[in-house]
Amino acid sequence: MKNISGFLRKRVFILDGAIGTELQKKGMPSGVCPEGWCLDNKEIVTSVHRDYVSAGSDVVYTCTFGANKLKLSKYGNFNVRKINKELTQIAKKAVKGKALVAGSIGPSGKFIEPFGPLGFEEAVNIFKDQVKGLLDGGVDLFTIETMMDIQEARAALIAVKELSDKFTIVTMTYEKDGRSLNGVDPATALITLQSLGADAVGCNCSTGPKRMVDFIKMIKPYAKVPLVAKPNAGMPQLVDGKTVFSMNPQEFASYSSAFASCGVNLMGGCCGTTPAHIKALKRKISKFKPIMPLVKSISAVSSARKSVILDVDGPLVMIGECINPTGKKDLADDLRNKRTSIVRRLAKDQENAGAALLDINVGTSGVDEKEMMVNIIKMLSVSCDASLTIDSTKIDAIEAALRIYPGRALINSISAEPAKIKRLLPLAKKYGAMFVLLPLSGKRIPHKFEERKAIIEEVLTKAKEFGFTTDDIIVDGMAMSVSSNPDAAIETLKTISWANKRLKCNTVVGLSNISFGMPQRAQINAEFLAMARASGLTMAIVNPMNERLTLSRLCTDLLMNRDRDAREYISRFTKKESTQKVDLSIEDKVSLAIIEGNRDDIESLVSQALKSSISADRLVKQAMIPAIDKVGDFFDKKQYFLPQLIASAESMKIAFNFLAPHLKKTTSTSKQTVVILATVKDDIHDIGKNIVALMIKNHSFNVVDLGSDVSTEKIITEIKRHKACVVGLSALMTTTMVNMKDVIFAAKNEKLNCRFIVGGAVITKKYAQSLGAEYASDGVDAVRVVKKLTGK
Amino acid sequence: MNVNYFENIIIAPPKERIYARLKFAKGKTVLEDSQALEVEEHISQAASLINIKGAGVIAGVKDVEPNKVILSDGIVFESQQLVKFLEGCSQILIMGATAGQKIIDAISENNLTASVVFDATASEMIDESLNWIVNYFSRQLVRESKHITKRRYSAGYGDFTLDNQKIICDTLDLKRFGVSLTQSYILTPEKSVTAIAGIR
Numbered sequence: 001m002k003n004i005s006g007f008l009r010k011r012v013f014i015l016d017g018a019i020g021t022e023l024q025k026k027g028m029p030s031g032v033c034p035e036g037w038c039l040d041n042k043e044i045v046t047s048v049h050r051d052y053v054s055a056g057s058d059v060v061y062t063c064t065f066g067a068n069k070l071k072l073s074k075y076g077n078f079n080v081r082k083i084n085k086e087l088t089q090i091a092k093k094a095v096k097g098k099a100l101v102a103g104s105i106g107p108s109g110k111f112i113e114p115f116g117p118l119g120f121e122e123a124v125n126i127f128k129d130q131v132k133g134l135l136d137g138g139v140d141l142f143t144i145e146t147m148m149d150i151q152e153a154r155a156a157l158i159a160v161k162e163l164s165d166k167f168t169i170v171t172m173t174y175e176k177d178g179r180s181l182n183g184v185d186p187a188t189a190l191i192t193l194q195s196l197g198a199d200a201v202g203c204n205c206s207t208g209p210k211r212m213v214d215f216i217k218m219i220k221p222y223a224k225v226p227l228v229a230k231p232n233a234g235m236p237q238l239v240d241g242k243t244v245f246s247m248n249p250q251e252f253a254s255y256s257s258a259f260a261s262c263g264v265n266l267m268g269g270c271c272g273t274t275p276a277h278i279k280a281l282k283r284k285i286s287k288f289k290p291i292m293p294l295v296k297s298i299s300a301v302s303s304a305r306k307s308v309i310l311d312v313d314g315p316l317v318m319i320g321e322c323i324n325p326t327g328k329k330d331l332a333d334d335l336r337n338k339r340t341s342i343v344r345r346l347a348k349d350q351e352n353a354g355a356a357l358l359d360i361n362v363g364t365s366g367v368d369e370k371e372m373m374v375n376i377i378k379m380l381s382v383s384c385d386a387s388l389t390i391d392s393t394k395i396d397a398i399e400a401a402l403r404i405y406p407g408r409a410l411i412n413s414i415s416a417e418p419a420k421i422k423r424l425l426p427l428a429k430k431y432g433a434m435f436v437l438l439p440l441s442g443k444r445i446p447h448k449f450e451e452r453k454a455i456i457e458e459v460l461t462k463a464k465e466f467g468f469t470t471d472d473i474i475v476d477g478m479a480m481s482v483s484s485n486p487d488a489a490i491e492t493l494k495t496i497s498w499a500n501k502r503l504k505c506n507t508v509v510g511l512s513n514i515s516f517g518m519p520q521r522a523q524i525n526a527e528f529l530a531m532a533r534a535s536g537l538t539m540a541i542v543n544p545m546n547e548r549l550t551l552s553r554l555c556t557d558l559l560m561n562r563d564r565d566a567r568e569y570i571s572r573f574t575k576k577e578s579t580q581k582v583d584l585s586i587e588d589k590v591s592l593a594i595i596e597g598n599r600d601d602i603e604s605l606v607s608q609a610l611k612s613s614i615s616a617d618r619l620v621k622q623a624m625i626p627a628i629d630k631v632g633d634f635f636d637k638k639q640y641f642l643p644q645l646i647a648s649a650e651s652m653k654i655a656f657n658f659l660a661p662h663l664k665k666t667t668s669t670s671k672q673t674v675v676i677l678a679t680v681k682d683d684i685h686d687i688g689k690n691i692v693a694l695m696i697k698n699h700s701f702n703v704v705d706l707g708s709d710v711s712t713e714k715i716i717t718e719i720k721r722h723k724a725c726v727v728g729l730s731a732l733m734t735t736t737m738v739n740m741k742d743v744i745f746a747a748k749n750e751k752l753n754c755r756f757i758v759g760g761a762v763i764t765k766k767y768a769q770s771l772g773a774e775y776a777s778d779g780v781d782a783v784r785v786v787k788k789l790t791g792k
Numbered sequence: 793m794n795v796n797y798f799e800n801i802i803i804a805p806p807k808e809r810i811y812a813r814l815k816f817a818k819g820k821t822v823l824e825d826s827q828a829l830e831v832e833e834h835i836s837q838a839a840s841l842i843n844i845k846g847a848g849v850i851a852g853v854k855d856v857e858p859n860k861v862i863l864s865d866g867i868v869f870e871s872q873q874l875v876k877f878l879e880g881c882s883q884i885l886i887m888g889a890t891a892g893q894k895i896i897d898a899i900s901e902n903n904l905t906a907s908v909v910f911d912a913t914a915s916e917m918i919d920e921s922l923n924w925i926v927n928y929f930s931r932q933l934v935r936e937s938k939h940i941t942k943r944r945y946s947a948g949y950g951d952f953t954l955d956n957q958k959i960i961c962d963t964l965d966l967k968r969f970g971v972s973l974t975q976s977y978i979l980t981p982e983k984s985v986t987a988i989a990g991i992r
Contacts, residue, residue: 020935030882030936031852065935074794109932110796117797148931173931181928183802206931236934242992243939271934305802348840382800383840596824597905638817642912643831646905682976687899687911694904709974735954735976 004100004141004167005199007058008226008265009292012285015102015230015268016052016060017278021245023048023063033075035083038063042090049094055275056282057268060099061143062091065106068130070118074109081133088137102143102169103134105156112151113404114378115182120155120404127159141167144198145230146205146270148173148181150189150304151381151406154196158403161197161430168197169266171204171228174215179305186215187222188307188407191300194225195408195432202228205270208235208247209255217262222300222309224293226265231255233272245272253280260288297471299506301357301387301434302407308356308387310434310474310506310538315557315568316529317539319357319389319410319508320350323376325364336366340379351386353544358384359412360401361391370397374404381406390433395423402431412541413438413476416455421462429466436508437463438476439495445478447485449494452478456499474539475499477532479509482524483517489528493535500536508539511549526552533560586612587623590655594627595634597647599654606655616662619655620700628652628698632780645779646691652698672702673790676724676754678715679708680743683736688760688778692728695779696786712742719752726789728782729773730760737762744771755789757782793849793865795964796928801844801889801921805835805913809920813912834909841898841910842917842983846889847964848925850991853882867959871952874988877945881990885929885940888964889921890971891983899982914983922987933991944987947977954978960986 007013020034026044028037038045049060064087072078084103091101108126110118134142142160147153153170160168170193172180179185184192186203193201201223203215209231216227234247252273259267267285269277299310310317323346325332334342347358358380362372369392380388390401391412402409413436414424428435437459439452446452456475463473477496480488492514496507509532515524526548529540533556542549554572557563584592586609593602609619631648634640640648677693679686686708693705704722706715719727727747731737740758747754756773759782768775774789776782786792814831815821823831852864859872863884878884891914899907899914926940933939947956954977960966961973964986971984979986 021937024937030938107932111798113799115798115800115802117799146931148928175927181924181931183804205934236939238939243934243937352836382802382843597827599903599905635815638815638820639822641811641816641821641823642814642908643834643905644821644823644827646908647827647830650903650905682974682978684974684978684980684982687907690904691908733948733978735948736978 008290010290012260012264012288012290013266014056014058014278014282014285015228015266016057017269017273017275018271019048019061019063019065021272022051022274033072034065035063035067035072035087036075036078038087038090039083045087045090046094049091051275052278053095053099055279057099057278059102059141059268060091060095061102061104061145062088062134062137062139063104064088064130064134065104065145066109067133068105068108069126071109080129081136084130084133085136088134088139092138100140101138102141103131103137103139105130105142105144105160106146107148107152111149112155114382114406115149115151120151123152123155124159127156128163131159131163135164139166141169143169143171145169145171146173147171150180150182150184150192153189153193154406157193157196157198167199169200169202169228170198171202171230173206174203175206176211178215183305185305186219188302188305190219190222191298191302191307192407194223197432198225200226200228200266202230202264202266204228204230205232208232209252209259213255213258213262216259216264220263220291221294222298223263224295224297226293227263228266229259229264230268230270232270233277236271247272249274249276249280252277253284256281256284257288260285260290263291263294265290265292297469299434299471300408301410303385303387304381304406306385306387307408312500312504312506312538313562314538315562316533316537316553317357318355318544318553319359319539319541320346320353320355320386320544321359321510321512321541322346322350322543323358324361324391325367326361332364335362335364335372338372338375340376343376344379344383347380347384347386350544351384354550355386355544357387357389357410359389359391359541363392363394369394370400373397373401377401377405395420395427398424399427402427402433409433410474411435414459415439416441416459421459425463425466429468434472434474436474436476439478445480447480447487447491449491449498452491452495453498460503470503470505474506474508475503477507477509477537479511479513479528481513481516481518489514489531493531496532496537497535500538506538507536508541509537510541512542522546522548525549529553530556587614587619590619591623591627594624594648594651594655595631597644597651599647599651602651602654603658606658610662616659617664620659620663624652624655625699632783635780646694649694649698649779653694656698672700673726673792674702674704674722674724675726675728675786676704676706676715676718676722677728677730678706678710679730680736680739681709681711682739683731683733684708685732686730688732689728689730691779692730692759692776692782695783699783699787701786712739712746715743716746716750716752719747719754720750724754726757726786727754728757728759728776730758731763732761734762737767740773741771744773757785757789793851793963795847795849797968798846798925798928801846801924803844803917803920803924805839806916806920807835809916810835810909810912813916814909830905831909834906835913837906838895838898838910838913839917841895842914843892843894844889844917844921845892845969846887846921846925847966847969848885848887848929849964850883850885850929853878853884867963869952869956869959869988871950871956873950874945874952877943878990881941881992883991885926885989885991886960886963886986887922887925887989888960888966888971888986889918889925889984890966890969890979890981891918893970893981895983896981918983918985922985926989938991941990941992944989946985946987957986960988
């Protein structure tokens with residue numbers, strides 16, 4: 001049984017079930033250190049392990065789930081290595097050679113950078129302490145389980161792999177929405193973990209078997225390693241204030257067929273399962289022949305939350321080229337000053353423009369490339385979903401980046417230069433990265449396809465010695481400028497075509513190199529992209545915001561039937577063409593612009609209206625006010641929601657501002673009724689009040705907005721100064737709404753002849769009445785109330 | 793206290809709740825493509841400006857009096873209603889989170905349409921972040937057959953006065969995330985929250 005991989009071909013491997021709940025049943029009290037209690041109660045632990053072996057488990061997990069420095073420190077001063085060793089020895093003794101013992105490693109209890117404060121290397125070392133103890137005790141394999149954070153799973157896996165070559169299972173725990181708490185989906189986790197060296201990957205805990213079947217089914221097509229499922233006995237339920245898992249052994253085992261047919265290779269149970277569940281599971285699942293991994297390798301990269309399958313027959317994959325300081329002074333200065341704001345913006349813009357990967361190059365004078373590369377990777381791992389391409393000439397920068405990157409990275413690039421081959425291939429292997437194979441062997445550039453082919457074959461041979469396949473490699477067609485070599489494009493196309501047809505691997509070019517030194521570069525680039533696509537190009541390093549290139553990409557994908565059902569092409573162009581308008585009178589157009597909240601065109605429409613001899617006052621009274629009233633009506637009927645209401649109000653405001661010099665004094669704001677608005681003392685929430693201000697202004701009232709956290713004294717002073725007729729007060733919190741009373745009381749004391757309206761999330765009509773004020777539920781209602789109070 | 797800090801809580805904007813907060817009524821509200829696109833862009837922009845940081849700690853309940861909860865670390869919360877809320881709980885989860893200052897600046901600097909969507913996105917995401925923290929601790933507690941109460945309690949509810957916000961902020965050391973309190977115990981940046989849940 002020690003040859004686990006060989007055994008897995010014969011039948012589904014049976015893991016154990018829950019340990020914690022079994023120990024609790026046998027007397028482990030709540031609140032104690034579980035590992036400490038296990039050491040003091042060896043007989044009970046032994047009996048739990050034995051029960052699982054008797055039930056048919058091929059593997060039992062050591063009781064070391066929380067036996068790491070951070071978790072144990074909560075309970076006192078434990079020797080991590082010793083406790084792991086002793087608990088492993090208990091398990092080994094209990095199974096008497098009838099089952100394998102897997103060293104269980106659970107989460108550290110702290111989140112790791114970039115998601116938490118715990119340093120990545122510190123985390124690796126914490127797990128290494130545990131791994132050493134488990135090895136001392138003689139574990140047969142490792143199981144890293146119940147991971148919520150892909151970076152923590154990586155840290156634990158690196159810790160194991162740097163100390164041992166034993167079979168290692170990694171299982172993540174997913175929420176009902178199919179993502180871990182930190183946002184990774186099962187396929188992305190699989191791609192990251194199997195490339196990093198996990199021997200089996202899957203999921204445990206959190207869901208019952210029904211949902212977990214979906215996860216296994218989802219990841220099987222991408223798995224080059226056996227898959228693992230360890231579901232709970234259903235979803236936890238509260239019965240008499242206690243958490244229980246109600247699925248009985250028969251029902252649990254009834255999912256065997258579903259798990260086996262979707263390709264699970266190792267299966268056990270998590271919370272709430274018992275030896276009886278495992279026994280029933282084994283009886284049923286043993287009847288099924290295991291489905292081994294369907295693929296031997298996979299061309300895919302991943303980030304902390306998303307993966308990209310690099311399908312040679314799929315649409316063109318864009319690698320955004322913009323994060324590169326060459327020729328970008330602002331970016332270079334930013335990097336020199338250790339700032340990352342431009343990088344963050346460029347990343348987001350490129351991602352929004354459709355880049356699936358982002359090339360990260362920070363090489364410029366005055367920048368510590370290793371430090372900056374790591375900082376940027378941490379920052380982008382949190383702020384964007386695209387996978388990253390590590391582009392550097394510095395091997396130490398690449399190594400540091402690969403270690404911290406919470407996904408499967410792409411290295412740009414590895415050439416046949418001896419120093420690069422020697423250092424970078426082992427690094428790519430260790431961290432499971434894909435790499436761009438650049439057909440360069442020395443300082444001289446190979447211009448001819450035949451020279452490039454020879455170099456590619458040389459690197460491939462060496463890469464295969466490390467276990468790489470052509471799925472792990474992307475061949476660079478090496479685009480050079482046609483301005484210096486007229487055959488440059490032809491030789492690149494030959495390289496792409498050969499790599500695509502003969503090696504059947506992905507190919508890439510740095511597209512814009514082709515046009516360097518030529519006029520009309522965008523046109524050349526776009527034409528070359530189409531030619532390269534026809535030759536088999538699958539990826540391109542480009543500026544994804546370039547509209548000309550985007551069009552070329554969409555068209556070539558459409559024409560080569562790589563855009564399924566022309567979805568992307570159609571969605572792109574129907575959006576742009578849907579904004580055409582039928583011909584309307586200019587007043588109707590102004591009215592429609594307000595109703596639609598068209599802030600871009602309202603000013604020119606109003607200007608056109610004035611030019612066609614429509615007076616400003618007529619436009620306000622006959623087009624704008626009826627339009628905004630209609631919007632208010634739509635809002636009341638819920639046909640409009642808040643952003644539509646406000647967009648319309650903003651259009652109205654733009655029109656009013658434009659028309660102000662043309663309006664008669666009765667319509668302009670100079671002599672109008674004054675309405676004062678304020679958010680009361682101690683309350684800083686003012687967005688509702690701002691909406692009310694905009695709405696009231698649009699109905700020709702003179703609004704004086706005093707802002708938020710305004711003292712009673714200030715409000716009273718301003719009422720007097722402006723001779724305000726109406727005062728609107730807002731508050732969001734129950735603790736601040738009482739301050740409204742002070743204002744109204746002070747106004748009465750001062751014998752001020754103004755009326756009050758109150759509103760805000762916690763304010764009710766009843767509360768308003770108790771203050772002797774009017775109540776407004778929203779901006780539209782506030783306009784109605786102000787009009788009522790002022791008789792307008 | 794063994795506080796867990798989460799430097800980057802990554803959650804997708806809970807769209808349904810954001811739209812509901814903006815008074816979108818399913819089957820009634822009619823949205824043109826361009827309007828829908830604008831709202832989606834504002835939500836996406838808000839999400840890129842929101843950097844949720846959070847903290848949580850489990851504290852044991854040492855003693856309960858009719859109007860106060862005394863925790864094992866010496867912390868005392870005075871509130872009859874909180875005592876009732878925590879009835880039967882042996883431990884409590886104290887948590888806090890902030891969406892950061894950038895989104896607050898964006899709310900005040902942008903046009904009102906964008907601001908309203910930013911505000912709703914931040915409010916719902918920060919609320920969701922507390923669910924995230926609860927889920928994080930639940931994953932561990934379930935192994936001990938414990939669960940966290942579905943409801944949460946915050947300072948400012950009933951007789952659990954707002955000044956308790958200071959105890960919570962100090963316990964979690966929220967100032968490390970740039971969170972502070974105004975004189976009237978309101979959290980700043982504005983989209984910051986604290987809460988308590990019970991553990992049974």
